Amino acid sequence: SSLHPAEAQPRRRAPAVAAVLPAGGSGERMGVPTPKQFCPILERPLISYTLQALERVCWIKDIVVAVTGENMKAMKCIIQKYQHQRISLVEAGVTRHRSIFNGLKALAEDQPDSKLSKPEVVIIHDAVRPFVEEDVLLKVVTAAKEHGAAGAIRPLVSTVISPSADGCLDHSLERARHRASEMPQAFLFDVIYEAYQQCSDYDLEFGTECLQLALKYGHINAKLVEGSPDLWKVTYKRDLYAAESIIKERISQHICIVMDTKEDENHVGHHLEEILKNELNHVKVTSGALCPTSRDLEQIILEQCYNYVCVNVMSSDFEETRKLLNMLEESNLSILYPIVVISVYFLDYKSVPFDEKMESLIQIREYAKEVKKRNILLSGLLIYFPQDEQKLQASLRQGVTIIATLIKERNSGLVGQLLVA
Amino acid sequence: SSLHPAEAQPRRRAPAVAAVLPAGGSGERMGVPTPKQFCPILERPLISYTLQALERVCWIKDIVVAVTGENMKAMKCIIQKYQHQRISLVEAGVTRHRSIFNGLKALAEDQPDSKLSKPEVVIIHDAVRPFVEEDVLLKVVTAAKEHGAAGAIRPLVSTVISPSADGCLDHSLERARHRASEMPQAFLFDVIYEAYQQCSDYDLEFGTECLQLALKYGHINAKLVEGSPDLWKVTYKRDLYAAESIIKERISQHICIVMDTKEDENHVGHHLEEILKNELNHVKVTSGALCPTSRDLEQIILEQCYNYVCVNVMSSDFEETRKLLNMLEESNLSILYPIVVISVYFLDYKSVPFDEKMESLIQIREYAKEVKKRNILLSGLLIYFPQDEQKLQASLRQGVTIIATLIKERNSGLVGQLLVA
Ligand SMILES: [Mg+2]
Ligand SMILES: [Mg+2]
Known part of the structure; x- marks a missing residue:
């Protein structure tokens, strides 16, 4: 990606951009002891998702995160464990404004052994808004370059009212004439840094709005940019659920459906693929094989697919699944998200006896325990394979329901189970 | 429950209270075709949860719901299917204010064959705020009786700003001096009904705030009551997830752990109970038996417990589970929420051979299919029972992990499965 996509004016110079992320909050509103930016989602702290969203935007050169002294060590572990790039840590202040100011100071100072240099534009974002997209970042940066300051806004969900001193309604505000100020915001670095330098202690203690500082001290009316609903701030426990x-x-x-042979056009994996496509409308279903000449699977892994259905018809052992697991382990894909792998077998009462097949499949529990350590959630699925075409369809549909459930829930409590369709 | 609990002043007369619920919205903000109040949660429409929250408050005499003509039939089905009480339906208007007005008219008119009579106080609530509690309803009703009008408020999550005509920041509002106006609200019936009668068309088309109407036309400054975070309005898709x-x-x-004998103090069900209590800190774990002399279980069902672990040691058949399922079916408990039932068996390699046990347990799939129609989610759990005490503990802990997962996810895609710990 580039700061100037095709539709933007090509003549403008790309400004140097950095981001400051205040992450010193204590999260008392969550009703939980952990500050909300460190609350785990699929076992990974929320702030890591936000860092991921910023660092995949290649034109953001530096990301400065302000954390309290007591969380500094935990933050360093997060950066290392999830391999975050271009992050610098500074000490948070006691308020949000003081934390942002510390972040700006780190970017302003030209210290000999600092990798940081002063950017032309600085983005300010929240650690607890993980779903920020490149397009809105680009919009606020572009607008900040033109206007000096810019911020994302959203329509109000509730009417805003002003209470009187005795706790009664004084007046209500017209909803259509007001907006909620959200993040990200962006500023010409000099504008916001000078504003912070002029701030009173009262501003730094009780203020919450950077756009207001740019207005008060820089006389700049920030450009307002419509953001998507996804920009919302994770505030309450319900927001973590969401x-x-x-x-x-x-x-x-x-x-991705992985089949143990590429040649067979009647491979039952293709039937499964069809039903998956029909039942899960909005899901992309692709297929590949593990044969050495095929590059399909490597490509799919590169595309960051987190769901694999390994369909075995040629044998009832785990060789194919094991190959797939090896490839996934080597790719390091599961560092960021748990990968679901479902190893599918077929039960034809006519050929292999049920008990014998079961015995051989019981091994799946050991494999599952092993790969769970690498954030891969492996389950087995045994699909009854009757001769009757209609019964087979019903049986495959039941299999697809189980596959969809395992992928949707992505719960490690059921790894190693052998489910039956 | 009563309108005047111990801590309130006992001398006041309890006012006649009704509620109006505008439910005519089209839900365009969700990005889904179904209006949000009809979106399913655990297969039940959101509005049914809100009706349940209101109808369990016994001092609310009537609940008037305004729905559009096209949703009238669906709404009647919802009322019948979930056995809602004290509900009257009126036609929604094209705006929220018009829908509320229609609801008020239905309460005002003394028609000969109408069951409705004019209340002293009317609550106005939203169909998309399902978590309203009796305490906040009592607070707004009590305050409305004293002040004429009252409404729940919440602190602002984001700063509110006022944009200029060119899409730039004009000014930002001081967050500490403003609040978000939420629901429920309550009014002396005559105050709000007269306000609506005086409303201009402009008010009815573009207004959103009932408190503002009471101020504008009734000159009443509504009392503001702090609500809990749970009062939030289900607006976006993420709110449905939450x-x-x-x-x-x-x-x-x-x-509830159901054991197949009450006498045995060393029943392995008691071990399971201990581990469940340790692992799931905030969960209440009780136990009971199915013997005919015991009233435990009936009491637990009456307390609306939605999770049952049926521990079988005396036999490996489904007799005990079947008795439990019969009791649950007779109780009608599963009308409102899916009930999770896990039938637990123990696998002692020394006594019954694995395959033989498995064969007999395969039947669980048929039972599960049957009770799923009644909103009961049945799974089987086979726990390995080794002689070694430490290994047994590990095995039971593994069983508890599976039990916790099944209860947490409550997903019908895995019913009838036999899981192994
Ligand atoms: Mg977004
Ligand atoms: Mg509540």
Whole structure:
């Protein structure tokens, strides 16, 4: 990606951009002891998702995160564990404004051994808004370059009222004439840094709005940019639930069917593929094989697919699944999200006896325990394979329901189970 | 429950209270075709949860719901299917204010064959705020009786700003001096009904705030009452996710262990009970038996427990589970929420051979299919029972992890499965 996509004016110079992320909050509103930016979603702290959203935008050169002294060590672990790039840490202040000011100071100072240099434009974002997209970042940066300051806004969900001193309604504000100020915001660095330098202690203690500082001290009326609903701030426990569901949904949008042979056009994996496509309308379903000449699977892994259905017809052992697991382990894909792998077998009462097949499949529990350590959630699925075509369809549909459930829930409590369709 | 609990002043007369619920919205903000009040959560429409919250407050005599003509039939089905009480339906208007006005008219008119009579106080609530509690309803009703009008408020999550005509910041509002106006609200019936009668068409088309009408036309400054975060309005798709997680969490707070004998103090069910209590800190775990002399279980069902772990040691058949399922079916408990039932068996390699046990347990799939129609989610759990005490503990803990997962996810996609710990 580039700061100037095709539709933007090509002549403008790309400004140097950095981001400051205040992450010193204590999260008392959540009703939980952990500050909300460190609350886990699929076992990974919320702030790591926000860092991921910023660092995948290649024109953001530096990301400065302000954390309290007591969380500094935990933050360093997060950066290392999830391999975050271009992050610098500074000490948070006691208020949000003081934390942002500390972040700006770190970017302003030209210290000999600092990798940081002063950007032309600085983005200010929240650690607890993980779903920020490149387009809105680009919009606020472009607008900040032109106007000096810019911020994302959203329509108000509730009417805003002003109470009187005795706790009664004084007046209500016209909803259509007001907006909620959200993040990200962006500023010409000099504008916001000078504003912070002029701030009173009262501003730094009780203020919450950077756009207001640019207005008060820089006389700049920030450009307002419509943001998407996804920009909302994770504030309450319910917001963590919502964020988890959104993340689970996002990583469930692509399922790869891995077949143990590429040649057979009547491979039952193709039937499964068809039914998956029909039942899960909005999901991309692709297929590949593990044969050495095929590059399909490597490509799919590169595309960051987090869901694999390994369909075995040629044998009832785990060789194919094991190959797939090895490839996934080597790719490091599961660092950021748990990968679901479902190893599918077929039960034809006519050929292999039920008990014998079961015995051999019981091994799946050991494999599952092993790969769970690498954030891969492995289950087995045994699909009854009757001769009757209609019964087979019913049986495959039941299998697809189980596959969809395992992918949707992505719960590690059921790894190693052998489910039966 | 009563309108005047111990802590309130006992001398006041309890006012006649009704509620009006505008439910005519089209839900365009959700990005889904179904209006949000009809979106399913655990397969039940959101509005049914809100009706349930209001009808369990016994001092609310009538609940008037305004729905559009095209949703009238669906609404009648919802009332019948979930056995809602004290509900009257009126036709919604094209705006929220017009729908509320229609609801008020139905309460004002003394028609000969109408069951409705004019209340002293009317509550106005939203169909998309399902978590309203009796305490906040009591507070707004009491305050409305004293002040003429009252409404729930919440602190602002974002700063509110006022844009200029060119899309730039004009000014930002001081967050501490403003509040978000939420629901429920309550009014002396005559105050709000007269206000609506005086409303201009402009008010009815573009207004959103009932408190503002009471101020403008009744010169009443509504009393503002602090509400809980749970009062928030389900607006976006993420709010549906959040609501589903909250509901799932609420019905997972009580697990009942059903043992197939009451006498045995060393019953392995007691071990399981201990581990469940340790692992699930905030969950109430109780136990009971199915013997005919015991009233435990009937009491637990009456307490609306939605999670049952049926522990079988005396036999490996389904007799005990079947008795439990019969009791649950007779109780009608599953009309409102899916009930999770886990039938637990123990696998002692020394006594019954694995395959033989498996064969007999395969029947669970047929039972599960049957009771799923009644909103009961049945799974089987086979726990390995080694002689070694430490290994047994590990095995039971593994069983508890599976039990916790099944209860948390409450997903019908895995019913009838036999899981192994
Ligand atoms: Mg976004
Ligand atoms: Mg509440």
